[in-house]
């Protein structure tokens with residue numbers, strides 16, 4: 001990235017591991033300072049990511065919060081702005097997947113997945129918007145999924161949550177565009193993380209996914225970092241309301 005990212009600050013939710021961690025490190029490599037979020041029980045791992053970012057010569061701040069709880073999100077955003085000075089970009093990455101069939105799905109499982117994936121994205125975005133509007137600048141990057149476009153058995157509620165994120169983002173882009181704020185989604189495919197392994201239960205399953213991927217391999221968390229840096233920076237200034245597949249060519253559009 002060019003010097004336009006110098007002094008920029010990004011908040012990445014769920015950044016103690018997996019895709020969120022890779023995006024945070026990618027943003028740091030591109031020149032961003034970071035505000036790192038995750039739930040309390042990930043504190044040790046989040047502290048390690050903070051150290052990795054500081055070792056790259058960037059500033060890093062930790063703010064714990066459950067993104068599905070409004071009071072915690074409000075406090076997180078206040079704390080983040082106070083610590084870092086301002087927030088230029090947010091990556092709504094925190095997410096959960098609980099595999100279950102539609103017939104067996106419990107109401108609590110539906111609520112938990114929709115609360116973190118869809119409501120969490122809304123709550124964090126809503127809390128940041130006054131700050132971004134006042135500065136007439138913002139980059140909102142929401143991590144959806146190709147699962148929200150197509151989906152797989154046992155993931156109907158997950159698919160619904162990610163389709164919700166994409167619909168939310170398309171309307172958000174229209175509401176905030178006049179204020180210099182862009183909003184886009186990334187739709188990862190099968191990425192090897194704690195969550196991604198849900199889709200990779202045995203060798204046959206792995207072979208199946210590789211077989212339907214044009215690039216003939218599984219994705220790594222770092223594969224999502226480059227597109228996230230692009231959408232969080234000025235390189236994407238005229239891109240908004242889009243949902244970009246980062247899936248090695250499983251879904252083609």
Ligand SMILES: NC(=O)c1ccc[n+]([C@@H]2O[C@H](COP(=O)([O-])OP(=O)(O)OC[C@H]3O[C@@H](n4cnc5c(N)ncnc54)[C@H](O)[C@@H]3O)[C@@H](O)[C@H]2O)c1
Nearest residue numbers: 014018019066067093094095145188190191193194195196
């Ligand atoms: N791995 C994949 O194959 C894949 C594919 C498509 C989309 N995604 C999406 O990418 C994002 C990251 O997934 P991942 O694969 O890195 O999963 P992961 O489980 O490895 O990481 C998710 C992170 O989110 C955090 N988190 C969970 N609930 C939270 C909450 N309420 N508040 C704050 N943080 C919370 C977790 O503690 C964890 O650090 C998710 O939104 C996921 O749906 C993943």
